Amino acid sequence: KAGVTQTPRYLIKTRGQQVTLSCSPISGHRSVSWYQQTPGQGLQFLFEYFSETQRNKGNFPGRFSGRQFSNSRSEMNVSTLELGDSALYLCASSLGGVGYEQYFGPGTRLTVT
């Protein structure tokens, strides 16, 4: 079974631009969660989608948004990029519900200059 895939793997953007990251979950998984990882803050939860609905959201500004498609693939978008948005963005998939094991993708490394 294929694992979680994320595209692109690396991105360089300029302040003020916007960016879209993509995540394809493990086949059969309906839940996708997104996390931001930085050296200073560690891993922080952004949001979770299940069956195209956002069920949970972390404490991030509205510039961070996401969506999920009917095939469970998910995208996250960051608008008006700031230098502090430079991070490794990880997505994870699971069967859904609370407490199911999460499986992580390789991440997208975003650098904002």
Next chain:
Amino acid sequence: KQEVTQIPAALSVPEGENLVLNCSFTDSAIYNLQWFRQDPGKGLTSLLLIQSSQREQTSGRLNASLDKSSGRSTLYIAASQPGDSATYLCASAGGTSYGKLTFGQGTILTVHP
């Protein structure tokens, strides 16, 4: 608000040693606790998941325990090898917090030959 702490922040041991990584959490109302491994610049690899009703889980040279009453989990690595060098992260899943894992800051493990 759940807070997860990992001790020590870094650990360097000679090959062959048995070692223990510690994880503590403030809210004992967890659904499960998951241990991950992260290699530099990579995504997270799930090592063990312990449900709240369980006391321990084992996989090969790894053993994880959970004591909800004291808010602690430990990851025991037997006969460490240089290939075990990585950052180890623990994360808790809350009762109704869909898709959200709360992570510790990690323990950086170096096993030298």
